[in-house]
Amino acid sequence: MFRLRLFSLLVLLLAALPGFAASPPSPAPVALGQPLTVHFFDVGQGDAALVISPTGKTVLIDGGPPEARERLTARIKELVKGPLDMLILTHPHLDHLGGLISAVRAVGARRFMDPGFNHPSEAYRDLLDFVGDNVGQVMTPEPGPTSANGMLTIGLGDGVALTVLWPRMPKEPFLVGTRSDANSNSIVLRLTYGKTAFLLVGDAEPDTEAALLQRSLNLTATVLKVAHHGGKHSSTAAFLAASKPQAAVISVGAKNDYGHPAPETLARLADVGAHVLRTDQEGEVVAASDGQSVTLRTHAGTGALLVLTGNVDPSPVTSSPATVTPVRPGRPGAAAPPPRGETGRAPKASPEDSGTSQYVGLKGSKVFHRETCSTLKRSKSERTLYPNREAALRERRPAEDCHP
Ligand SMILES: [Zn+2]
Ligand SMILES: [Zn+2]
The missing domain is CATH 3.60.15.10 (Ribonuclease Z/Hydroxyacylglutathione hydrolase-like)
Incomplete structure (x- = not known):
């Protein structure tokens, strides 16, 4: 909870x-x-x-x-x-x-x-x-x-x-x-x-x-x-x-x-x-x-x-603490939809993956992505591969979609 x-x-x-x-x-x-x-x-x-x-x-x-x-x-x-x-x-x-x-x-x-x-x-x-x-x-x-x-x-x-x-x-x-x-x-x-x-x-x-x-x-x-x-x-x-x-x-x-x-x-x-x-x-x-x-x-x-x-509070949460209950996971028998499939994006890599991941930068961009990032699948730009995060960080900053 x-x-x-x-x-x-x-x-x-x-x-x-x-x-x-x-x-x-x-x-x-x-x-x-x-x-x-x-x-x-x-x-x-x-x-x-x-x-x-x-x-x-x-x-x-x-x-x-x-x-x-x-x-x-x-x-x-x-x-x-x-x-x-x-x-x-x-x-x-x-x-x-x-x-x-x-x-x-x-x-x-x-x-x-x-x-x-x-x-x-x-x-x-x-x-x-x-x-x-x-x-x-x-x-x-x-x-x-x-x-x-x-x-x-x-x-x-x-x-x-x-x-x-x-x-x-x-x-x-x-x-x-x-x-x-x-x-x-x-x-x-x-x-x-x-x-x-x-x-x-x-x-x-x-x-x-x-x-x-x-x-x-x-x-x-x-x-x-x-x-x-x-x-x-x-x-x-x-x-x-x-x-x-x-x-x-x-x-x-x-x-x-x-x-x-x-x-x-x-x-x-x-x-x-x-x-x-x-x-x-x-x-x-x-x-x-x-x-x-x-x-x-x-x-x-x-x-x-x-x-x-205007009289609203900009805070995204209410001021009175309340317990958050989980979302109803769907009606019985309803199949969970797949995340966007081949027409969509791959699931994001978990942080645990990062030890073995390669990192990729795209030509014309100043950021780098996890190699599993869906943005890469959608781009035809020339790629630069980095063997580890440190190497990528020397030349680029982390992308905000996959948080490498
Ligand atoms: Zn609609
Ligand atoms: Zn509509």
């Missing part, structure tokens, strides 16, 4: 990489300057959101459906100068990945992260092939070997932190036997800045929400990106009671075939007092945080729709 005090944050040390500064989440008051901005794009029935940090770091979370490709790419070109610092695919469904290749072709991306959950679609396989060839670093949200039960936190500068709450492979298994295992293992992110927080949950299912609630995680959010386009199963009352969103953004297509957002979900959001903003009604919704409050407006409109006073 893991007690609260055993949680430790892994801060992904991106500072060493060009153009990416790492900083731990900080409750400290925020300096004046550029706001933290989140654009919830109008991509029809799907999700795509762009985070721009006060220091100009950019993270694209999902890429909408294929039919919104041109519109999304045009907006990315307007907003992003130079490569995206990070591209996150919350889960491998087409309404979240359809425009990613086009967006990366337009501006580039330094790193790609997705849950690593195997999914047999051609579109997903094509995306993995593409990012393997065109994105510098391909990773899953695994904390490093030194952060026993920690979470992966990505510093975006000026105290802005992006923490991955789910999934927690390999420490905890993926959720299986759920309504949709791909949805259930969506990357769930909490983006914090001062007293404000955004909870970005992909297409999380009730099982995901239950798994998060079973832990001592701080789920409070000023703004919630509503799960699964407002589908009726997600956004359970218990989850909304814990996250207490003041505003809820629903990324959804007008007159979609799924009946999203569901009236039940809208009623549950109303019950917790969340102001609902829908991309099918407002178009692109833009949220800007100065660390104290969040101002929401539409891209097309001029004035603010809402100004919300």
Whole structure:
């Protein structure tokens, strides 16, 4: 059993990489300057959101459906100068990945992260092939070997932190036997800045929400990106009671075939007092945080729709210690899905392997990897082999995906 005090944050040390500064989440008051901005794009029935940090770091979370490709790419070109610092695919469904290749072709991306959950679609396989060839670093949200039960936190500068709450492979298994295992293992992110927080949950299912609630995680959010386009199963009352969103953004297509957002979900959001903003009604919704409050407006409109006073604690865990119970390992009879198979990445080498491993550097990169690292499988670049870690360290620094 893991007690609260055993949680430790892994801060992904991106500072060493060009153009990416790492900083731990900080409750400290925020300096004046550029706001933290989140654009919830109008991509029809799907999700795509762009985070721009006060220091100009950019993270694209999902890429909408294929039919919104041109519109999304045009907006990315307007907003992003130079490569995206990070591209996150919350889960491998087409309404979240359809425009990613086009967006990366337009501006580039330094790193790609997705849950690593195997999914047999051609579109997903094509995306993995593409990012393997065109994105510098391909990773899953695994904390490093030194952060026993920690979470992966990505510093975006000026105290802005992006923490991955789910999934927690390999420490905890993926959720299986759920309504949709791909949805259930969506990357769930909490983006914090001062007293404000955004909870970005992909297409999380009730099982995901239950798994998060079973832990001592701080789920409070000023703004919630509503799960699964407002589908009726997600956004359970218990989850909304814990996250207490003041505003809820629903990324959804007008007159979609799924009946999203569901009236039940809208009623549950109303019950917790969340102001609902829908991309099918407002178009692109833009949220800007100065660390104290969040101002929401539409891209097309001029004035603010809402100004919300932030009152959340940026800490990723709740202040009251609670016992963490293990995740339900799946319904009886449900077969555990394989980690991404031949179309995906190999399992990470354990630290124990390192005595016998070779280490590999890729031409054009300043880092080295374990020879088992999936990034290597995805790259056609020329390789340099090192017989041991010390030799590799003389010329390069450890990669952040496999922590050699
Ligand atoms: Zn989905
Ligand atoms: Zn979706």
